[in-house]
Amino acid sequence: MLGRATLSICNRYHPKRENIIMKKTLLFLIASVAVLSGMAQSTAEKIDAYLTAANKANKFNGSVLVANKSGILINKGYGWRDAANKIKHNENSIFQIGSITKQFTATVILSLQEKGKLSVKDKLSKYFPKYPFAEKITIENLLTHTSGIYNYTNDTAFMMHEAIKPLSQTKFWSLIAGKPLDFEPGTKFSYSNSGYLILGYIIEKATGKKYEQVVRQTIFAPAGMRSSGFDFTHLSSPNKTIGYDDDSLQTPAVIVDSSTSFAAGAIYTITSDLYKWNKTLLAGKIISLKSLNQAFTPYKNHYGFGWGIDSIDGKRSISHGGGIFGFVSDGFWIPEDSVCVILLNNFGTDLSPLTKDIVSILYDKPVAAPKEKTEITVADSILQHYVGEYALAPTFKITITVENGGLKAQATGQPQFDLFAETESRFFLKVVDAQVDFIKGADGKIEKLILHQGGRDIPGMKVK
Numbered sequence: 001m002l003g004r005a006t007l008s009i010c011n012r013y014h015p016k017r018e019n020i021i022m023k024k025t026l027l028f029l030i031a032s033v034a035v036l037s038g039m040a041q042s043t044a045e046k047i048d049a050y051l052t053a054a055n056k057a058n059k060f061n062g063s064v065l066v067a068n069k070s071g072i073l074i075n076k077g078y079g080w081r082d083a084a085n086k087i088k089h090n091e092n093s094i095f096q097i098g099s100i101t102k103q104f105t106a107t108v109i110l111s112l113q114e115k116g117k118l119s120v121k122d123k124l125s126k127y128f129p130k131y132p133f134a135e136k137i138t139i140e141n142l143l144t145h146t147s148g149i150y151n152y153t154n155d156t157a158f159m160m161h162e163a164i165k166p167l168s169q170t171k172f173w174s175l176i177a178g179k180p181l182d183f184e185p186g187t188k189f190s191y192s193n194s195g196y197l198i199l200g201y202i203i204e205k206a207t208g209k210k211y212e213q214v215v216r217q218t219i220f221a222p223a224g225m226r227s228s229g230f231d232f233t234h235l236s237s238p239n240k241t242i243g244y245d246d247d248s249l250q251t252p253a254v255i256v257d258s259s260t261s262f263a264a265g266a267i268y269t270i271t272s273d274l275y276k277w278n279k280t281l282l283a284g285k286i287i288s289l290k291s292l293n294q295a296f297t298p299y300k301n302h303y304g305f306g307w308g309i310d311s312i313d314g315k316r317s318i319s320h321g322g323g324i325f326g327f328v329s330d331g332f333w334i335p336e337d338s339v340c341v342i343l344l345n346n347f348g349t350d351l352s353p354l355t356k357d358i359v360s361i362l363y364d365k366p367v368a369a370p371k372e373k374t375e376i377t378v379a380d381s382i383l384q385h386y387v388g389e390y391a392l393a394p395t396f397k398i399t400i401t402v403e404n405g406g407l408k409a410q411a412t413g414q415p416q417f418d419l420f421a422e423t424e425s426r427f428f429l430k431v432v433d434a435q436v437d438f439i440k441g442a443d444g445k446i447e448k449l450i451l452h453q454g455g456r457d458i459p460g461m462k463v464k
Contacts, residue, residue, distance in 0.1 A: 044073040046361045053369035054354055055079045058247040059433065060370075062345035063093045065271035068362055069338045075271055081241045081346070083249035092239045094268055095344040096232050096256075097329040098322025101267040103295075105199050105211075106143055106306030107281065108218050110291040117206045120294075120305075127202050131173065133181050139202065141185045142195035143306065144299040150179035151192040156413050163325070167260040172197060189300035193264040200263025211263055223280040228269040230258045235268065243326015244347040247430055253326025265324055271342045274331060282335050312359070319355075323348060330355050350433050373428050378421040383407055386438050390449045390460035398449070398460055409436070 041049070047066055054060035061079035065072060077089025112118050120143065125134035133149070141147040152175045153159055172194075182190050200211040207214050212230045220228055229235065233255045243253040258266040280286055287295075295305040296318060302309050307318045315336045322329040330351035332341040341358050343351045357367040383402045390398045400419075401408045407419035407427060419427035419436060427436045434453060441447035451458040 043068075043361060043364075047074050047358055048076075050357060050361065050367065050369055051078050051354075053371070057370040057372040058430070059349065060343070060345060060351070060354060061089070061247065061249065061347060062095065062241075062343065063089050063091060063271050064344070064358075065091070065275050065340065065342045066358055066362070067275060067338065067340040072275070075275075080249055081239075083242070083244070089241070091272060092227070092270055093241045093344070094227060094235065094237055094239045094270055095241050095329065095346060096243065096265075096268045096322075096324050096327040097274070097331075097344065098261070098265040098324040098327060099193075100274070100320050100322040100329050100331050101261070101263065101265045102196050103306035103320055104215055104219055104267060104277075105196055105203070105263040106295055107287055108203055108214055109139065109143065109199060110287045110295060110305065111218050112203065112206050114288060114291060118202065124198070127205050128173075128198070132177065133185070136181075137185045139199070142199050142202075144303055145189050145191050145195060146186050146300055147192060147195050148181035148183045148185050148188070148190065149192050149194045149198070150176045150182065151190070152176055152194045152197070163256045163260050164254050165260070166257050167262070169201060189303060196264035197262050203263070212266075215267075219277065219286055222286060223273075223276045225269065225273040225276055228267060228273045230266045230268070232266075232268045233257060239270070241327075241346050243324075245326065247347050247349065249347065256325050261324060265322060271344060274342050275340055278331075278333055278340050282333075321351065332359065334359075353433075373420070373422050375420045376422065378424050380405060382424055385446050386449075388446070388462050389464040391463045392451065392458055392460040397463070398451070400449075 044066075047064075051060060051064060055078040063075075063077040065075040067073060075091045077091060077093050079089055081087045081089045081093050109118070109120065113120060118139065120138065120140040122139050123135055124131060124137040124139070124142070128134055137147045137149070142149075152172065155175060158175065176194055182188070203211050203214055215230075219225070227237075227239070232240075243255070245251040245253050256265075281292070284292065296307060296309055296316065298304050298309040304318075307320055310317045310319070312334060315334050317332065317334050319330070319332040321331070326346060326348075328345045328348055328351055330341075330343045332355050333339060339359065339362055341355050341362075343354060343358075345351060354370075360367045380402065383406070386400050386407060387402055388400055390400065392398060396412050398412075399410045401410075407421075408416050409419050409429070410416040417429055420430060422428050422435070425438045427438075428434060429436075434451065437450045437452070438446050439448050439450060446462055448459050448461045451460060
């Protein structure tokens, strides 16, 4: 749902992984070397070796479950559940999963449609007629992020100061009521957590029950998800994982109130519960296969009802990621091959490269293991050349300064972070996987930077 103290200039959803449930988690590529190979290794051993390397390189700290037609190949933890007290992760570590919650919300909507309690073609005006644009928007628009409704998690002030507090429906509607639609409903895709909060409110109106109660009855109980819930703040389980602001695991993240993340991202769970969910759902035991096919039909931007829809070698893949203060998750499935990859991490990072590599291992393709970057010292006289403002978009700039012998980077409306030198002109962040290259012009002066993010190379011209 939301990454707390991290930059973000990415679209919050990507067909192969969604980088958060709310906002601000920087998503970046992993640099890798050291090819994982060797005929003597089993698939499980290769995956374990890869994740061990990822953990040592500070690219992964959490729990993972990987399965295929043979069943569960690996279900274990890597790194610290509680760094201060040296408590290690295991298969029972409980994480917040952010926006993976959306597929649960979407499934409940389809279940209610099967029971005749609503239709995805219903207009929002049937439930909330006072919302100014309610007559234009359908439940289907909310499910597919094609409503155009303002995304409340884009409100930086609210997210920085109010996200840890309870959010009432009245307060939520006040956050979006005065905002115009981003576009005419149904014409474009724009990831909106607001739409999924509204779906949660619709579920409550259609059933007369609390959203959380309906999810427990419709999904958790039949799937046997006994370690899953919603109110992470008050969870007292010894398996509760501490979320951290960065990969140093020094500063525990604050917890988003479950009423703020709600139907867009409030669920907490463990890897095996998510696997049970996947198996039970795909078997047609929660909603019909007809409804499931509706959920897996892509609308715009490869997005269905709470899932990203794509294909690999002609086989349909379904996926979603999530991010919330201190946690990032990624879930990826290829139903035809019973492939399931679940990664749960307790600091902000981009898990999609790891998921991609694990899938490659499952299909016996060589991958490269992550390698930890080594920091070097760069003379202050060189660092001073990089000072300035760099425009990556009309309203988005990164300001570079020198403090205490090192570079600092601060994006528009976001906190300041340290940059660490990998070479004299390439720097990386430790709080997330990000690299920044400084590029000279023909005159020998720095004319731009390039931010390497999520497989993209984003230039930012020096404007000051």
